[in-house]
Amino acid sequence: GAGVSQSPSNKVTEKGKDVELRCDPISGHTALYWYRQSLGQGLEFLIYFQGNSAPDKSGLPSDRFSAERTGGSVSTLTIQRTQQEDSAVYLCASSLVGKETEAFFGQGTRLTVV
Amino acid sequence: AQSVSQHNHHVILSEAASLELGCNYSYGGTVNLFWYVQYPGQHLQLLLKYFSGDPLVKGIKGFEAEFIKSKFSFNLRKPSVQWSDTAEYFCAVNARGGADGLTFGKGTHLIIQP
Numbered sequence: 001g002a003g004v005s006q007s008p009s010n011k012v013t014e015k016g017k018d019v020e021l022r023c024d025p026i027s028g029h030t031a032l033y034w035y036r037q038s039l040g041q042g043l044e045f046l047i048y049f050q051g052n053s054a055p056d057k058s059g060l061p062s063d064r065f066s067a068e069r070t071g072g073s074v075s076t077l078t079i080q081r082t083q084q085e086d087s088a089v090y091l092c093a094s095s096l097v098g099k100e101t102e103a104f105f106g107q108g109t110r111l112t113v114v
Numbered sequence: 115a116q117s118v119s120q121h122n123h124h125v126i127l128s129e130a131a132s133l134e135l136g137c138n139y140s141y142g143g144t145v146n147l148f149w150y151v152q153y154p155g156q157h158l159q160l161l162l163k164y165f166s167g168d169p170l171v172k173g174i175k176g177f178e179a180e181f182i183k184s185k186f187s188f189n190l191r192k193p194s195v196q197w198s199d200t201a202e203y204f205c206a207v208n209a210r211g212g213a214d215g216l217t218f219g220k221g222t223h224l225i226i227q228p
Binding site for chain 2: 031033035041042043045048056091093100101102103104105106107108
């Protein structure tokens with residue numbers, strides 16, 4: 001596609017339920033990032049995929065969070081047993097890999113845990 | 115590990131005022147530097163970037179930034195702001211040629227009063 005596509009754009013879920021957020025990166029981009037944007041907290045790095053390398057999971061806030069990237073393209077971020085503090089906008093970005101590349105962001109998924 | 119510090123979390127200016135937003139980074143090697151902007155209700159988009167060469171880079175909408183290596187800084191400037199510049203501004207860094215993803219600052223919320 002022309003840009004990074006994320007779905008759903010909005011998700012309201014009950015506390016304790018699991019949610020899956022999807023990211024479809026720009027075709028050909030081998031690097032994919034997930035970030036979380038909370039009010040007043042800026043952009044929080046969650047996880048980074050680069051090609052076939054093991055992902056950098058250092059930003060995942062707890063073991064309730066996991067992410068997969070199948071076939072080097074689409075990625076799914078899963079949050080199990082959601083808590084109210086998980087409410088945020090979850091952003092996905094993709095880029096080429098190399099010395100001089102920039103990341104392109106999707107519109108994000110606004111997650112509200114009630 | 116990389117880190118980025120943005121000194122001003124909230125800035126309020128009048129139209130036609132000059133703008134400078136501070137950004138300092140911490141990393142021992144060579145870096146790529148970015149400023150991203152998020153207008154209200156829109157996704158993050160690239161404002162400008164520095165990879166190499168002239169340390170004074172120009173971006174869209176009259177913005178510019180200067181990379182000062184000795185100060186580990188990449189401050190964003192605009193000589194005369196407009197009401198439409200109201201947005202959230204994020205400074206970001208990543209290691210050149212490395213496998214690390216982007217590291218973002220906390221962001222600066224800029225409000226331009228007409």
